[in-house]
Amino acid sequence: MNATGQIAPASAGTTAAASPEAAAAAAGSPRDSVIIEGLNHRFGETVHAAADISLTFAPGEFVSIVGPSGCGKTTVLNLLAGLLSVQEGTVSIFGSPPRAGRHDVAYMLARDCLFPWLTAEQNAEFGAEVRHVDRNVRRQRSRDLLEAVGLKGFEKNYPKALSHGMRQRVALARTFCLESPLLLMDEPFGALDAQTKMQLEDVLLSLWMKERRNVVFITHDLAEAITLSDRVIVMSARPGRVIADIPIDLPRPRSVSALQKDPAYHKLYSQVWEKLEMGLQS
Structure with a gap:
């Protein structure tokens, strides 16, 4: 850590030849770090996972995606990670198409996957x-x-x-x-007990506040989404469509426990829940 107690970033020149994507990010990101336009994705002929999804994420934004199981949340994340090929529509990450193995994207799964x-x-x-x-x-x-x-x-x-x-x-x-300037997180705390989950949410907020990377965060927990995010994207039942894009205007820094007493937090929770109910019925 540096003298201020913040985690010091790795020094320039400490890696082998930088990837084109990393070089582009270092040179300066476009206005929107991630751009998704008209995205449709199907698995075989019977499963239409994602339909007409268009989203943009600004540099440094923390965005959560919520929606019913099977609505295409993880599909969107896998497309951003380059683990699935884009079938219809366009996806741009720091000005270039997604692909597996790029250095400006990191992916955290629900399981720790430690060796x-x-x-x-x-x-x-x-x-x-x-x-x-x-x-x-x-x-x-x-x-x-x-x-x-x-x-x-x-x-x-x-x-x-x-x-x-x-x-x-x-x-x-x-x-x-x-x-990596873009972090993809697929329910990373979903299997934890409530107390540990809240502790790790605070840890994540602390790390993110110091470095302000782009985060796209998948969760089924509306409280978690509101606590962490700048915006909450609500998706409908399959085929998943974006039915709401809700700004979370709670001041930062945030405390997970303190927010439980904030009327503005509960108002936002009700708003997100109302949209999610609409999505379940669509």
């Missing part, structure tokens, strides 16, 4: 190692992040010695260690 033979520290820096970040740089970065997520002293522990919540903290540190 059992690696320590917490080694797991946290694994993605950066794959991207050929200098060993000393990635090691310091992973240690700083493990401290930030509350795991100082557990750097040498293997996953079998960590609780579920602790493993997910390692996964969160690994995601931020990648230095």
